[in-house]
Amino acid sequence: MFEFKQTGQQQKQRFRLRAWVAAVFALACFGVLVARLWHLQVDRYEGLAARADRNRIAVVPIPPRRGEIVDRNGEVLARNYRAYTLEVVPAMAGPLDELFKSLQGLVPVTPADERRFRRRVSESSRYASVMLRNNLTEAEASGFAAHSFLYPGVSLKARWVREYPQGASAGHVVGYIGRISETDVEMLEEEDRLGNYRGTEVIGKKGLEKTWESVLHGRTGLEEVEVTATGRPMRTLRRIDPVPGSKLVLSLDMGLQRVAEEAFGNRRGALVAIEPATGDVLAFVSQPSFDPNLFVDGIDVDNWKLLNESPDHPLINRPLYGTYPIGSTYKPFVALAALELGKRRAGDRFYDPGFYEFGGQRFRNAGSAVYGMTDMTRALVVSSDTYFYSLGPEIGVNALHDFMKPFGFGQLTGIDLEGERRGILPSTDWKRAAYKSREQQRWYAGETISVAVGQGYNSFTLLQLAQATSVLANDGVYMKPHLVRGVLASGSVQVEPTVSEPSYKVPLKQANVDIIKKALVEVVNSGTARRAFAGAPYQAAGKTGTAQVYSLRGGQYRASQIDERLRDHALFMSFAPADKPTIAIALIVENGGWGASVAAPLARKVFDYWLARDGKGGANDVPGAAPPGDMQGEPGPDEDASDHAVIEEDADAPPEIAPAPAMGNTPPPTTDTDRAPPAPATKPRVPPVVKAAGSAAGNIAP
Template structure:
């Protein structure tokens, strides 16, 4: 009996201990749970709240409308239109191939579109929205919208699409937009502009579209949208409207541009026309041209091969990138340099027997024509090579370099297009940098003979020749050549002019400029360009030029005996009216032959178009001219 009572008390004690331990364990567990809840609800509240909000709210970029590009008269050269497009997020799609097959039942997908899309899927992040089909018509868009629930990861959206209504006209000026590449993304990241391009698939690639990209693009807007767990939008919570890009007013006249381009049909070459008083570029021709609309959504293989493999290089911006020896069109600047340096007077005559002998070598006139005693005026009118050959050694290459560089030869002109070539304006320093061997670095006086007539090492862009002609026509005042004349704010309408002041002024004596002007008038009235300008109601001033493409090595040139692409280039520089120039130009017809027969007539048509409303000044009578 006693033993039983002792056992019962021990068991009760064990049970009590176990109950206390179990209760303590439960209390500890509840304590830990309470502490965790406090940590999550208090300490981590802001972080988890933000995550929950992010799951509930989606921030969507709103691409801005790109600024338009118009010519000087308001004619639209680059515009935008709204377009329906299908985009796919691969991460949300289980079977890409099956998706394409199913969508093909609603909208047309060509083999090229499927192939391009699949290539982009492989090259892009799974979470990147990839365009599947652009330019959906209203019927296709409606069909897809009605069946959108079947295609998870596919969205129908509207976008701004660039369009160039004039196609090939001024394509090298306007340029084009294209899909943003990896290289573009790297540049945007370096400049801190990545955020401003979210939701945008294209960027300026060439021409004005590229150099004025930051102005044309605008500012991307944002829209905060409340969504369901499946991502379906419920309501808009907040919106920041995008800021449209500014419009650009070019100095180009599209009518003049079209007329000049038509004259180059079937030919290769370039033409640049400038208002010498303002630096406004009136026409900028590179022939042949291309259609920039091909590049907007990515050019197809066939069109790219046709453009890229063409022997005429239609993608090449000739006035900007190509360099040429400019032949006799360089002579007016060499003559002006001689006057400014005091090496020649206008009336000083030089014997011209048809050649100039220097260092035991004879440098001949074109056709070996002998002009006899020749002053500066006659030398320019008949284009005497001998007169300018003899100037070379007298002047020296460095003096000629320093003088000519002031007009823009061998210099970056500052035009608002990217990739401008500097060209070659030779000097002794240039030759030392250009060649590695010591014997090649030495400058020989005989080399200056060829340089003085625009040949030799001279290699200038046509833009440089046009700009130099404009500076000469403007009496030495250098206005930076530019294509964008006015930037127009799309929201406020505020206009900002891009160039208002001269870059510099070449110090020239007015009497010397007048000597050159009279000689260039003589070229048009009685010299090599007289036939081209016969009957013009304005007085033009200009100089023809012919540049060799390859060395004849003493042989006589016969155009019919050489390949068409090895024939001489035809050049012409001019301005009009001579007494008060309103337009200056330079042009080249590659392998076109003589400047007087091929290039000068084209310049006449350009001047006729631009000066069609010109009224010649009334002649001054003898009595009115007396003091």
């Protein structure tokens, strides 16, 4: 009995011990739990609460509305409209083939849409929202909205879509937008602007859309939205409205722009019109042009091939990128240089026997025309090559270079468009830098003769010629050329001007400027441009020009016997009214023939619109004017044939005179001065604009 009692007592003690151990263990566990809860709820409250809010609250960027672009009269060149898009998060949408099939009844998805979508998915994360269809109709949008619950990961969104209502008119000026590429992202990161592009899919790619991107884009807003675990929005907690982009007010007059573009017809060329007193670019024509609307959502392959493979190169911005020898339109500036540098007086008479002989070689007038005793005014009126040939050695290439530089020849004008080329304003220093061999680096005296008549190594953009004409018309005052007249910020009524003061003034004697201006008036009244401006209700001043595309090598020019794309370029520079110019023009018709019969009538049409504003008396109404598309052949008795000088070589000519390729009217390679061009051409040469800008290809949709 006693043993049984003792055994029971021991069991109770063991039980109590176990109970205490279990109780202590349980209390220890609860202690650890309480400590952990204290750590999480008190010590780390702020950090964990913020993380919880971030899981519960989604920050959604709100892209701003892009700024509009209007001309000086308020006519819209670029605007926005609201459109519906269908976007898909691939990771949440399930098998894509099944999704495309099930959507057909609500929102048709074409094979092109599928290819574009798959390409975009491959370029981004599977958890990113990718556009499947854009520009949905109201019926398609409402139909999908009613059945959206059946399509997880698919959402209907509204976005701003860019539109260019003028189409191809001023297409090179306005440019276009396109999808943001990896290169664009890198650029935005470098400039610390990427944060402002969250939620934005497009960026300016060309023209003013690119140059003024930071102004047009605006400031991105945001919205804090409470969402469920599946990401469905519940309510908006906070919103910061986006700031729309500023409006660009251009100096362009779209009425004048259209008149100039229509005057070109189906011909290739360029025209720039500038208001001398302000530097406002009134018209900026590059023909042929392109429709920027093709690039907004990615250009299709067929349209891209049409643009990129066209022999007319519509993607080339000719006034900005094309470089040309400018022929006789250079002569007024050479004459002014002779006056300013004291090399010749305006009244000095020079005998023109029809040729200029130098170093045993003869440089002839076109058709071997003989002008007899000629002073400076008559030389400009009849466009005597012999007179200006003789000025070349007297002035010298370096002095000519230094005089022409302030007018903008061979210089970047700084216009608010990207892609401007410098061209070539030749000098001995330029040639030493451009060529490698000692023989090529040497400047020959005979080369200056070709330079003095606007040929040889001269190679300028039409913008530079227009700017130089504007500076001359403005008595030497250099106003920076610009396309954006002012910026109108969102919510503001005050337009902020972009250019208000002259850049500098070219030091010229007014008496010398007046001599050149009067001579240019005579060119229009009784010289090579008189037929184009007959009966004009205003007094214009100008100079015709014809520039060779390839070397004649002593032969005679016959337009009808050579390929159309090897015919001469027709040029014209002018300003009006002559006494108080309000417009200065430079234009080129590529392979158009003669400046007097092709280019001058085109300028007349532009002047008639700007100065007369009656829509009458256009180029096609002027006696002797060439209708659009009519390529002129050989010159008539009143036309400017001065750039087709014939060189007769003397077999006994000393070797130190310029070699044959550089002596005649052989134009130089039209390359930038940034790199050495090849040797002067010795065989027929293609026109200066030879290939399309490849950078536009980055916005192709398959």
